[in-house]
Amino acid sequence: MHKEAAIREPLILGHKTYHDVTEDVCKPIEDKAPKTWYILFAIAAIIGLYGVGCILYLLGTGIGTWGLNKTVGWAWDITNFVWWVGIGHAGTLISAVLLLFRQKWRMAINRSAEAMTIFAVFMAGLFPLIHMGRIWVAYWVLPLPNQFGSLWPNFNSPLLWDVFAISTYLSVSLVFWYIGLLPDFATIRDRVKKPIPKRMYSMLSFGWTGKAKHWNRFELVSLVLAGLATPLVFSVHSIVSFDFATSVIPGWHTTIFPPYFVAGAVFSGFAMVQTLLLVMRKAMKLEAYIHTKHVEYMNIVIMVTGSIVGVAYLTELFVSWYSGVEYEAYAFINRATGPYWWAYASMMTCNVVSPQLMWFRKLRRSLLFTFVISIVVNIGMWFERFVIIVTSVHRDYLPSSWSMFYPTHIDIGVFVGTIGLFFVFFLLFARFFPVLALNEIKSILRGSGESFKNGDAHSPAFSLSEQHLANKGTASGTSSNEGSQSSTTETTASEDKHETQLNKLLDRIGSASKEDKVDLKQIKGLGPVIETKLNDIGIFTLEQIAKLTPEDISTLEQITGAKLGRAENDWAEQAKDLMNNNNNN
Amino acid sequence: MADTVIYAMYDDDEVLKAGAKKLVSKGIKVNEVFSPFPIHGIDPIIGVKDTRLGIMAFLYGLTGLMLATIGMNYFMVQDWPMNIGGKPSFSYLENFLAFVPITFEFTVLCAAHGMAITYLLRNHTIPGMPAENPDPRTTDDRFVMELRLSENESYKSDQLEAMLKETGVVELDQKEIK
Numbered sequence: 001m002h003k004e005a006a007i008r009e010p011l012i013l014g015h016k017t018y019h020d021v022t023e024d025v026c027k028p029i030e031d032k033a034p035k036t037w038y039i040l041f042a043i044a045a046i047i048g049l050y051g052v053g054c055i056l057y058l059l060g061t062g063i064g065t066w067g068l069n070k071t072v073g074w075a076w077d078i079t080n081f082v083w084w085v086g087i088g089h090a091g092t093l094i095s096a097v098l099l100l101f102r103q104k105w106r107m108a109i110n111r112s113a114e115a116m117t118i119f120a121v122f123m124a125g126l127f128p129l130i131h132m133g134r135i136w137v138a139y140w141v142l143p144l145p146n147q148f149g150s151l152w153p154n155f156n157s158p159l160l161w162d163v164f165a166i167s168t169y170l171s172v173s174l175v176f177w178y179i180g181l182l183p184d185f186a187t188i189r190d191r192v193k194k195p196i197p198k199r200m201y202s203m204l205s206f207g208w209t210g211k212a213k214h215w216n217r218f219e220l221v222s223l224v225l226a227g228l229a230t231p232l233v234f235s236v237h238s239i240v241s242f243d244f245a246t247s248v249i250p251g252w253h254t255t256i257f258p259p260y261f262v263a264g265a266v267f268s269g270f271a272m273v274q275t276l277l278l279v280m281r282k283a284m285k286l287e288a289y290i291h292t293k294h295v296e297y298m299n300i301v302i303m304v305t306g307s308i309v310g311v312a313y314l315t316e317l318f319v320s321w322y323s324g325v326e327y328e329a330y331a332f333i334n335r336a337t338g339p340y341w342w343a344y345a346s347m348m349t350c351n352v353v354s355p356q357l358m359w360f361r362k363l364r365r366s367l368l369f370t371f372v373i374s375i376v377v378n379i380g381m382w383f384e385r386f387v388i389i390v391t392s393v394h395r396d397y398l399p400s401s402w403s404m405f406y407p408t409h410i411d412i413g414v415f416v417g418t419i420g421l422f423f424v425f426f427l428l429f430a431r432f433f434p435v436l437a438l439n440e441i442k443s444i445l446r447g448s449g450e451s452f453k454n455g456d457a458h459s460p461a462f463s464l465s466e467q468h469l470a471n472k473g474t475a476s477g478t479s480s481n482e483g484s485q486s487s488t489t490e491t492t493a494s495e496d497k498h499e500t501q502l503n504k505l506l507d508r509i510g511s512a513s514k515e516d517k518v519d520l521k522q523i524k525g526l527g528p529v530i531e532t533k534l535n536d537i538g539i540f541t542l543e544q545i546a547k548l549t550p551e552d553i554s555t556l557e558q559i560t561g562a563k564l565g566r567a568e569n570d571w572a573e574q575a576k577d578l579m580n581n582n583n584n585n
Numbered sequence: 586m587a588d589t590v591i592y593a594m595y596d597d598d599e600v601l602k603a604g605a606k607k608l609v610s611k612g613i614k615v616n617e618v619f620s621p622f623p624i625h626g627i628d629p630i631i632g633v634k635d636t637r638l639g640i641m642a643f644l645y646g647l648t649g650l651m652l653a654t655i656g657m658n659y660f661m662v663q664d665w666p667m668n669i670g671g672k673p674s675f676s677y678l679e680n681f682l683a684f685v686p687i688t689f690e691f692t693v694l695c696a697a698h699g700m701a702i703t704y705l706l707r708n709h710t711i712p713g714m715p716a717e718n719p720d721p722r723t724t725d726d727r728f729v730m731e732l733r734l735s736e737n738e739s740y741k742s743d744q745l746e747a748m749l750k751e752t753g754v755v756e757l758d759q760k761e762i763k
Contacts, residue, residue: 014743151665155657156669168691179701179704187714187724191725209717209723210620212620212624216623217638220639224639224699225700229693438622439622442622459600461726500707
């Protein structure tokens with residue numbers, strides 16, 4: 001079992017049983033989607049479709065529909081590509097690097113962060129593909145024998161490295177994510193009643209059964225995949241930065257690009273995770289699992305990576321002067337004071353200044369502030385890529401060819417469209433997939449749950465009220481609370497049986513607390529003794545009594561040991577009548 | 586082969602683990618444990634050996650490394666050397682640095698996918714496979730221990746059940762299989 005220092009903040013707030021975890025995560029999937037979901041989905045779908053329209057127009061007409069010109073040959077397309085790849089860095093970093101470092105707080109966020117990664121990399125991959133112009137010959141990037149010689153792709157080119165890096169990253173992340181999803185799909189499969197979802201989730205869960213040997217393999221596969229994915233995360237953005245760093249353009253030809261791009265990618269990725277999760281935890285009522293501490297941890301990552309990015313910016317500036325290369329120096333002076341000074345200024349403010357505010361504990365624990373900063377960072381990181389790409393090329397060695405870049409409506413449409421598509425995917429994920437890693441959360445419940453850390457609860461099998469009952473029911477305290485020292489006897493076995501029967505009963509008739517208590521003696525044949533007994537097991541209201549069936553009455557007889565023979569049928573009827581009367585008054 | 590299977594259901598992983606320890610110490614063989622999440626420390630108790638998938642991943646990675654090396658040597662050095670700024674195009678070793686990124690990526694690609702596919706095949710978790718857990722609650726909050734009569738021939742089924750009851754089970758079930 002995972003042990004955790006008492007002074008660490010609990011990762012799961014309040015008391016949760018294993019079943020509660022399942023309920024909390026599966027309920028939003030099984031219930032009807034709220035209206036806001038449909039509204040958001042419709043908006044995202046419309047924007048996404050507009051983007052698809054722009055892409056189709058672009059493919060039909062040609063790259064000329066973008067605002068590119070002779071001098072600025074790369075602009076929004078590559079900016080968006082790098083921006084999306086950067087966002088796609090948080091997910092695998094969270095699930096792989098934090099797994100290797102045994103950071104348990106990752107478990108609440110890894111599933112959705114990885115989903116975000118995968119969708120972001122989809123969007124990223126789109127840009128190089130459409131930038132090829134003739135997308136139908138996109139397979140030329142693969143080393144396939146052909147009738148031109150065979151002429152192979154150039155394996156010395158960072159652009160081809162990118163093809164391999166991005167596709168490896170995408171497919172490995174997808175596999176890693178899906179292997180973690182299998183047991184959770186099985187949980188949903190075993191819960192849903194409707195035939196079509198049942199079929200769907202059985203297909204998705206691949207027949208997962210949760211045998212000990214399977215879990216043994218599962219843990220090793222997760223660990224090895226994490227080990228493989230960790231260098232992969234760092235290599236992907238390093239290779240993306242090689243697209244620029246191996247060129248001879250002043251402003252691009254920089255050896256610090258790989259680490260600087262990786263830090264920037266993690267920075268923007270975590271910002272996007274914050275943006276999405278702060279909304280998701282609220283909308284799906286997951287505040288107990290993703291709470292202030294998780295947000296604070298992520299903000300610390302944002303602060304650290306933001307500082308690395310800030311240092312990289314300053315290093316670049318210093319080296320451009322210190323190198324004594326006037327072209328290099330000009331590229332940076334032009335960035336800061338040239339016609340694109342506003343892009344440079346917004347990049348500096350958003351990426352260098354804003355993460356420094358996270359040094360204040362109050363601010364990094366403020367959810368609203370975090371949400372605002374996360375959006376600011378995303379904007380800042382887009383500008384970073386724009387500044388690097390456009391301002392380095394728009395004034396080249398020949399002043400007569402200097403120019404500016406003006407995006408066309410297709411440029412804008414494609415970019416905004418990918419945001420729409422991204423949200424379409426993410427909303428579908430939130431609707432149909434388990435957004436928390438159920439099996440992982442359950443495995444840390446005992447070690448990191450609040451009620452377990454402060455000693456209120458002993459077993460994740462019971463709710464607190466059930467535990468209270470179990471303690472009372474067995475005077476010697478020999479219920480199965482203390483897992484390791486269960487000296488149970490026949491009586492506790494039957495006690496346990498009562499326990500489960502009672503749980504089922506309470507599940508069906510609904511639970512109530514002392515605050516809801518009404519006078520149950522209004523019912524004829526229900527005396528003060530029985531009332532106390534009913535109160536003891538958690539029956540306080542007429543609504544609960546109204547739902548009792550004859551079987552329940554006999555169960556209650558067994559549990560309380562009282563004779564309730566007269567109660568069958570009659571009690572529920574009486575309770576209903578009383579409720580009606582109350583309503584009419 | 587006809588056999589009787591006893592399913593003992595627990596609502597707490599720690600109770601199951603303690604129970605399994607007790608049963609195994611009496612010489613009872615626990616055939617299988619179904620749980621909604623990995624129970625750490627159960628494997629040595631019920632005699633589940635450590636998986637060898639890690640070794641497989643290494644071998645798949647090695648395969649990827651070899652394929653990438655052979656491929657790039659053939660494409661870029663043997664079959665069609667490219668003249669890139671006059672750099673030596675006739676030697677794999679002198680061009681090696683440019684081949685590192687793809688060699689690495691391809692190694693990871695093969696290791697990850699090879700292992701994932703082996704994992705799914707070994708577990709028999711393939712799209713369309715029927716679920717075999719004895720109770721749907723074992724993917725939610727219940728833990729089931731499976732004993733087989735054929736593997737515990739020195740005991741009768743009611744003896745086994747009596748012993749199971751002492752370990753804090755919440756439900757007991759018996760099934761005849763053919």
